[in-house]
Amino acid sequence: AQSVSQHNHHVILSEAASLELGCNYSYGGTVNLFWYVQYPGQHLQLLLKYFSGDPLVKGIKGFEAEFIKSKFSFNLRKPSVQWSDTAEYFCAVNTNAGKSTFGDGTTLTVKP
Amino acid sequence: DVKVTQSSRYLVKRTGEKVFLECVQDMDHENMFWYRQDPGLGLRLIYFSYDVKMKEKGDIPEGYSVSREKKERFSLILESASTNQTSMYLCASSSGPKLFFGSGTQLSVL
Numbered sequence: 001a002q003s004v005s006q007h008n009h010h011v012i013l014s015e016a017a018s019l020e021l022g023c024n025y026s027y028g029g030t031v032n033l034f035w036y037v038q039y040p041g042q043h044l045q046l047l048l049k050y051f052s053g054d055p056l057v058k059g060i061k062g063f064e065a066e067f068i069k070s071k072f073s074f075n076l077r078k079p080s081v082q083w084s085d086t087a088e089y090f091c092a093v094n095t096n097a098g099k100s101t102f103g104d105g106t107t108l109t110v111k112p
Numbered sequence: 113d114v115k116v117t118q119s120s121r122y123l124v125k126r127t128g129e130k131v132f133l134e135c136v137q138d139m140d141h142e143n144m145f146w147y148r149q150d151p152g153l154g155l156r157l158i159y160f161s162y163d164v165k166m167k168e169k170g171d172i173p174e175g176y177s178v179s180r181e182k183k184e185r186f187s188l189i190l191e192s193a194s195t196n197q198t199s200m201y202l203c204a205s206s207s208g209p210k211l212f213f214g215s216g217t218q219l220s221v222l
Contacts, residue, residue, distance in 0.1 A: 004154075009152065034210070034211075042215075043213045043214060043215040043216060092211075099145075102147075102154045102155040102156075
């Protein structure tokens with residue numbers, strides 16, 4: 001069975017700092033990879049996804065993630081965070097249509 | 113836009129009660145899911161369904177059952193609610209790898 005590990009449970013940054021959230025998964029076959037975000041009081045929504053092709057994918061609001069197959073990693077990055085990026089971020093792996101496994105989540109707090 | 117609607121945003125029930133959580137999606141998706149979200153544990157899959165009248169156990173099905181009589185509706189049932197089922201319940205639907213989530217139901221079992 002696949003599993004997902006997120007390295008940090010809580011990250012606190014000042015505005016304009018750079019962000020990198022780690023995500024590693026365990027599964028030997030082909031995967032689809034996702035980052036979902038949940039802003040305070042809102043529902044989960046897709047931030048970005050990787051299915052195939054260029055391993056560096058860009059999502060909404062200036063986020064990007066890089067798929068490194070050899071490291072089973074899909075880390076999320078943003079060069080300069082804003083206060084509005086305060087949210088909980090979930091990495092997810094999907095190995096067949098629909099059934100996804102999620103990491104434990106990382107709560108990002110950005111101080112103004 | 114896909115809309116996944118969960119019937120209640122907040123629900124308070126007593127131990128031993130039978131609880132129904134309803135979810136409806138409007139995009140004709142084949143796949144529907146129930147997750148629970150707990151602090152520090154992320155999202156854990158309870159049950160899912162790939163088709164009408166079809167259901168499969170997820171990672172934590174104990175204490176739950178589901179019903180999918182119509183394609184657009186997927187119900188989660190707690191036969192006898194217990195305090196350890198206090199949680200945020202999230203419904204999702206999909207026609208492929210990407211999930212679309214509802215707003216969630218915060219269930220408190222007293």
